Amino acid sequence: MWLFLLRRCGLAVLIVMLAVSALYLMIHAIPGDPASIILGPRATDEMKAALYIKMGLDQPVYMQLASFFGNIFQGDLGYDVFSQRDVTDIVLEQLPWTLALIFASVFWAALVGIPLGCYSALHANTWFDTLTGIVSVGTIAIPSFVVAIYSLLVFSVSLQWLPAIGAGEQGNLLSQLEHLILPAFAVGLGWVGYISRLVRASMLEVMGSNHIRTAKAFGLPSRWITFRYALRLAILPTVTLLGVGIGYLLSASLFAEIVFARPGIGKLIFDAVSTRNYPVVMGSVLVTTGLFVIATTLADFVNALLDPRIRAGR
Amino acid sequence: MAINTIQKGLRLSRRTLLMAGTVIGLNMMVPFSMAAGSDEVLQSRSYVDITSLDPANYLNAVDEDVMGAIYSKLIYFKPGNTWEWELQAAESIEQVDATHIKFKLKEGIQFSNGFGEMTAEDVKFSFERAAFGENPAAAADWGGALEEVEVTGKYTGVIVLKKPYQPLWNLALSYAAGNIISQKAYESVGEFTNSPPASSGPYIVKEWRPKQKVILERNPDYYGEPSAYKEIHINQIDDEKTAEIAFESGNLDVTRISMSSVQSYRETPPDNSQLQVFPSLFYVWLGINFENPKLQDPRVRQAIQYAVDVPSILQASYFGEAEASTGIIAPGLLGHRAQSLIAPQADIAKAKALLEEAGVSNLELSLDVLNKATNVTTAQIIQALLSQIGIKVNINQHEAGSFWTLGSEKAGERWKNIELILNRYSMVPDPYYATVNFITSQKGKWNWERFSNEEFDQLNEQAQAELDLAKRGEMYQRMQDLMEESGSYRFITHEAEPLAIRNSVAAGLRPDGRPLYRHFKPAN
Numbered sequence: 028m029w030l031f032l033l034r035r036c037g038l039a040v041l042i043v044m045l046a047v048s049a050l051y052l053m054i055h056a057i058p059g060d061p062a063s064i065i066l067g068p069r070a071t072d073e074m075k076a077a078l079y080i081k082m083g084l085d086q087p088v089y090m091q092l093a094s095f096f097g098n099i100f101q102g103d104l105g106y107d108v109f110s111q112r113d114v115t116d117i118v119l120e121q122l123p124w125t126l127a128l129i130f131a132s133v134f135w136a137a138l139v140g141i142p143l144g145c146y147s148a149l150h151a152n153t154w155f156d157t158l159t160g161i162v163s164v165g166t167i168a169i170p171s172f173v174v175a176i177y178s179l180l181v182f183s184v185s186l187q188w189l190p191a192i193g194a195g196e197q198g199n200l201l202s203q204l205e206h207l208i209l210p211a212f213a214v215g216l217g218w219v220g221y222i223s224r225l226v227r228a229s230m231l232e233v234m235g236s237n238h239i240r241t242a243k244a245f246g247l248p249s250r251w252i253t254f255r256y257a258l259r260l261a262i263l264p265t266v267t268l269l270g271v272g273i274g275y276l277l278s279a280s281l282f283a284e285i286v287f288a289r290p291g292i293g294k295l296i297f298d299a300v301s302t303r304n305y306p307v308v309m310g311s312v313l314v315t316t317g318l319f320v321i322a323t324t325l326a327d328f329v330n331a332l333l334d335p336r337i338r339a340g341r
Numbered sequence: 342m343a344i345n346t347i348q349k350g351l352r353l354s355r356r357t358l359l360m361a362g363t364v365i366g367l368n369m370m371v372p373f374s375m376a377a378g379s380d381e382v383l384q385s386r387s388y389v390d391i392t393s394l395d396p397a398n399y400l401n402a403v404d405e406d407v408m409g410a411i412y413s414k415l416i417y418f419k420p421g422n423t424w425e426w427e428l429q430a431a432e433s434i435e436q437v438d439a440t441h442i443k444f445k446l447k448e449g450i451q452f453s454n455g456f457g458e459m460t461a462e463d464v465k466f467s468f469e470r471a472a473f474g475e476n477p478a479a480a481a482d483w484g485g486a487l488e489e490v491e492v493t494g495k496y497t498g499v500i501v502l503k504k505p506y507q508p509l510w511n512l513a514l515s516y517a518a519g520n521i522i523s524q525k526a527y528e529s530v531g532e533f534t535n536s537p538p539a540s541s542g543p544y545i546v547k548e549w550r551p552k553q554k555v556i557l558e559r560n561p562d563y564y565g566e567p568s569a570y571k572e573i574h575i576n577q578i579d580d581e582k583t584a585e586i587a588f589e590s591g592n593l594d595v596t597r598i599s600m601s602s603v604q605s606y607r608e609t610p611p612d613n614s615q616l617q618v619f620p621s622l623f624y625v626w627l628g629i630n631f632e633n634p635k636l637q638d639p640r641v642r643q644a645i646q647y648a649v650d651v652p653s654i655l656q657a658s659y660f661g662e663a664e665a666s667t668g669i670i671a672p673g674l675l676g677h678r679a680q681s682l683i684a685p686q687a688d689i690a691k692a693k694a695l696l697e698e699a700g701v702s703n704l705e706l707s708l709d710v711l712n713k714a715t716n717v718t719t720a721q722i723i724q725a726l727l728s729q730i731g732i733k734v735n736i737n738q739h740e741a742g743s744f745w746t747l748g749s750e751k752a753g754e755r756w757k758n759i760e761l762i763l764n765r766y767s768m769v770p771d772p773y774y775a776t777v778n779f780i781t782s783q784k785g786k787w788n789w790e791r792f793s794n795e796e797f798d799q800l801n802e803q804a805q806a807e808l809d810l811a812k813r814g815e816m817y818q819r820m821q822d823l824m825e826e827s828g829s830y831r832f833i834t835h836e837a838e839p840l841a842i843r844n845s846v847a848a849g850l851r852p853d854g855r856p857l858y859r860h861f862k863p864a865n
Binding site for chain 2: 057067070183302
């Protein structure tokens with residue numbers, strides 16, 4: 028288990044470094060001059076040159092990358108000359124909003140999706156199963172920004188039950204929860220469908236396996252078989268999906284952040300790329316890539332914990 | 342069992358848990374707690390986040406919207422439909438000659454946080470810091486014209502200029518770089534961005550939540566009448582459609598709306614609200630590269646000017662809600678032309694004749710545009726219009742980061758490829774702010790059409806110094822004639838600024854619809 032853990036962590040660091048480097052090279056490859064964008068039409072050449080030096084852009088790209096990674100090991104994500112603030116502060120300000128949105132979305136999607144999939148599998152080919160199948164595929168197919176806009180029109184504009192914009196008052200958990208409902212609904216709705224379909228398929232497969240048949244033959248109660256033996260195995264692909272899905276959720280959260288005018292890391296990256304704000308792009312992408320890698324690694328661990336065969340490398 | 346465990350862990354009784362659930366449920370049923378429409382709190386919207394509330398380091402117009410409420414200037418724009426300024430921190434101000442402006446401060450203007458009374462020393466500190474600083478926006482507002490601010494008494498001083506500089510009245514003194522900060526307060530913190538150490542306006546910054554909102558609150562130390570609102574929340578919402586939803590759901594009191602929604606807001610405005618449409622200071626034009634080998638024959642450029650039918654663009658891209666422009670200087674401003682040399686309507690026959698005269702056929706051109714819906718629609722209309730005279734247009738869409746460096750010689754070789762370009766700049770209410778982008782020395786910087794005209798350059802210099810306003814206005818009119826005669830510009834529109842405003846709010850707005858927050862008050 029320790030070797031497995033070590034190997035996965037090493038791989039995770041390598042992936043993060045490669046991803047950030049690749050993105051940095053790509054941003055440099057596309058046209059755009061941060062000095063012109065930041066300073067605007069009234070900047071002189073001298074002002075632009077000074078900004079370039081301040082941002083370290085007068086150095087070759089490989090030197091910029093080397094100094095970026097060098098600074099990371101000292102816990103420094105760099106300095107944003109645009110807002111005159113540390114990138115670490117900027118990223119840490121925005122990250123919790125996105126994390127809250129992602130966790131809330133996944134949480135309610137799993138809460139609804141897992142029992143739904145499980146129930147559908149146990150009642151396969153009934154009208155309920157057919158109906159959940161249609162609804163699930165339907166929710167997967169609807170883009171989250173469409174759900175976001177319609178939920179806003181219904182719950183904010185027509186009914187005026189829920190706030191349309193923002194993330195809630197600082198230090199007021201109730202207000203923040205209130206502001207989280209619609210975005211989490213919009214981002215998570217498609218995942219209800221994904222999860223329920225996946226759990227249903229896995230459950231059907233597991234329920235047909237030998238050990239479940241044996242358990243049934245021994246006369247164990249069906250609830251015991253379902254929750255103790257079948258669901259434990261059937262949930263493994265869902266755990267993996269949720270881990271890998273962090274990447275998707277980050278991009279879906281960008282839409283939610285724009286539509287609901289919420290703060291968050293997705294909007295931060297979007298704005299930073301548009302203005303070629305390299306330090307913020309690098310810092311925030313490093314953190315989000317790290318998050319993605321941590322989530323997939325965690326999913327691997329959870330799978331390994333749930334299934335001894337994975338631990339044994341079989 | 343599980344619920345019991347949760348209750349135990351949180352040390353809640355079953356009754357408390359039920360009550361908490363009920364409170365949450367009820368809370369969901371009542372409208373948004375910070376809902377708009379309150380006499381105490383004004384909910385407004387900005388399209389970007391603030392960058393700096395230090396007048397010497399400001400970067401965007403939203404910075405000035407906030408600074409206008411928290412600081413004082415010698416003079417400031419009056420709310421209303423005409424471009425006028427009024428005295429603010431100044432008791433009097435007078436242009437003694439072309440390079441000397443005498444001022445006297447009102448007595449008793451206090452800076453918050455105990456930093457004392459505003460004096461002429463603070464004016465000197467603020468103006469010189471902005472004019473001689475490294476920030477291009479603030480320094481350019483002063484146009485390199487400031488020599489010094491001479492302090493002649495506790496409340497009196499003289500602004501001494503190196504050269505006559507008339508944009509000073511609409512740009513340096515009454516806009517962002519003209520905000521006066523406390524020297525003592527600044528020196529106590531060294532530097533600041535969005536947490537000013539002291540304010541002298543009716544509001545102070547209560548809180549800045551990055552990418553969310555700026556909250557202003559009543560300044561208890563304000564020397565004048567207390568502000569009408571206890572708090573102003575300026576919510577950052579970049580998407581106009583989101584802002585409209587927020588307005589309709591009652592979360593905003595005032596917001597700019599999209600052009601596409603103007604018609605529906607006019608016919609059926611949301612409850613207790615009204616639509617007001619203001620002429621904006623933006624200017625939109627089709628640029629035709631003066632130096633591009635395909636476009637060097639002036640007849641080809643003129644053919645393009647005549648082939649572009651501006652009313653069609655206004656109808657399709659601006660839903661018939663914007664007017665055709667006559668140049669780069671908007672109506673109501675000094676130097677505005679009543680008419681353009683070429684009528685807004687297309688003259689296809691003339692355009693074809695010009696092309697024929699030039700002996701050009703099968704011309705294929707690229708048109709660079711920003712990837713915004715309005716711009717892309719306009720480009721498609723231009724594409725269709727130019728096809729009528731046999732010019733094939735390929736549209737190149739660019740995202741913002743790429744688009745805004747297209748004509749920059751510092752950003753590579755792409756400037757050489759510009760043939761046609763759809764562009765949109767903004768300005769403040771002085772004509773100099775617009776014309777300065779098109780002088781010869783701006784070629785390869787912001788003059789992407791690479792237009793060059795000696796008379797234009799000379800007029801741009803002379804008009805800055807001209808004290809006679811009528812003469813100055815004529816100079817700017819002539820400059821726009823020269824731009825149009827060059828064949829490099831087809832002026833399209835100044836757009837419009839449509840605002841949705843709650844009936845409970847008496848909005849204090851500049852003639853172009855920008856907010857003057859200190860003048861906002863409840864309508865009753």
